[in-house]
Amino acid sequence: MVGEKNRIITIANQKGGVGKTTTAINLATALAAIGERVLIVDLDPQGNASTGLGIERRERKLSSYDLLIGSHGVLDAVLPTAVPNLFIIPSTMDLLGIEMEIAQHGDRVFRLKRALSEAAGFDYVLVDCPPSFNLLTMNAMAAAHSVLVPLQCEFFALEGLSQLLETVDQVRRTVNPNLDIQGIVLTMFDARNNLAQQVVSDVRTHLGEKVYHTLIPRNVRVSEAPSYGKPAILYDLKCAGSQAYLQLASEVIQRERLRRAA
Ligand SMILES: Nc1ncnc2c1ncn2[C@@H]1O[C@H](COP(=O)(O)OP(=O)(O)O)[C@@H](O)[C@H]1O
Numbered sequence: 001m002v003g004e005k006n007r008i009i010t011i012a013n014q015k016g017g018v019g020k021t022t023t024a025i026n027l028a029t030a031l032a033a034i035g036e037r038v039l040i041v042d043l044d045p046q047g048n049a050s051t052g053l054g055i056e057r058r059e060r061k062l063s064s065y066d067l068l069i070g071s072h073g074v075l076d077a078v079l080p081t082a083v084p085n086l087f088i089i090p091s092t093m094d095l096l097g098i099e100m101e102i103a104q105h106g107d108r109v110f111r112l113k114r115a116l117s118e119a120a121g122f123d124y125v126l127v128d129c130p131p132s133f134n135l136l137t138m139n140a141m142a143a144a145h146s147v148l149v150p151l152q153c154e155f156f157a158l159e160g161l162s163q164l165l166e167t168v169d170q171v172r173r174t175v176n177p178n179l180d181i182q183g184i185v186l187t188m189f190d191a192r193n194n195l196a197q198q199v200v201s202d203v204r205t206h207l208g209e210k211v212y213h214t215l216i217p218r219n220v221r222v223s224e225a226p227s228y229g230k231p232a233i234l235y236d237l238k239c240a241g242s243q244a245y246l247q248l249a250s251e252v253i254q255r256e257r258l259r260r261a262a
């Protein structure tokens with residue numbers, strides 16, 4: 001839609017270890033490097049996005065928990081990162097209790113949406129979800145314009161995907177009629193593995209246009225980077241994984257331009 005201030009993208013997949021957090025960190029970094037103003041919201045109690053961006057636990061005085069509880073806003077909780085133009089709302093283990101704490105409230109699914117009304121100053125907001133369809137993920141889907149799905153190139157990928165797409169439909173019918181699929185990004189691709197090739201071609205056959213052309217390769221530099229508190233793009237710009245995430249960012253921006261022009 002023309003005139004929309006920002007694009008809120010939820011990065012979701014109910015499976016763990018498929019590359020959600022890695023995609024959140026590196027896509028966000030690549031978008032920021034291209035000159036977009038980007039906010040990551042870490043909505044996983046594990047806090048991997050926060051750690052991977054070098055935010056120490058003691059720095060996390062306010063977090064996504066405070067946003068959901070409603071005690072503080074985005075502008076109170078936001079922290080800068082080592083990447084210019086990239087900001088984060090970190091998470092803490094407090095998030096584990098949120099479900100119980102807000103379960104009785106009629107607006108429990110809309111807590112993040114309300115908080116993100118304060119995020120108009122960012123071009124992109126990427127929400128990194130936990131690996132389940134819980135109240136946190138529902139908040140992320142209710143708040144978002146679209147869902148970006150990282151899909152690991154492995155045998156059960158398609159099965160998990162149909163479950164996810166059903167959930168998105170359900171969210172559309174109930175809390176967010178305008179929720180789009182932003183796209184599906186294939187992660188940890190290993191060209192030497194025949195099965196991976198097969199998964200790529202199956203996913204493309206089933207989902208066509210929705211699948212990004214960029215394939216994120218399995219790359220050891222990408223997996224090393226978080227232990228240095230850095231996005232792969234800062235840790236090793238030249239590695240194949242970093243280059244792939246830069247390419248993904250330009251695809252995302254290109255699609256966004258087309259969508260806005262439509
Ligand atoms: N392209 C990649 N190449 C190699 N390792 C990767 C790649 N993407 C993710 N990983 C590693 O796989 C693990 C799971 O990725 P992560 O992004 O944390 O998944 P999720 O957030 O879906 O649980 C992490 O150890 C991460 O470093």
Ligand SMILES: [Mg+2]
Binds near residue numbers: 020044048129
């Ligand atoms: Mg994660």
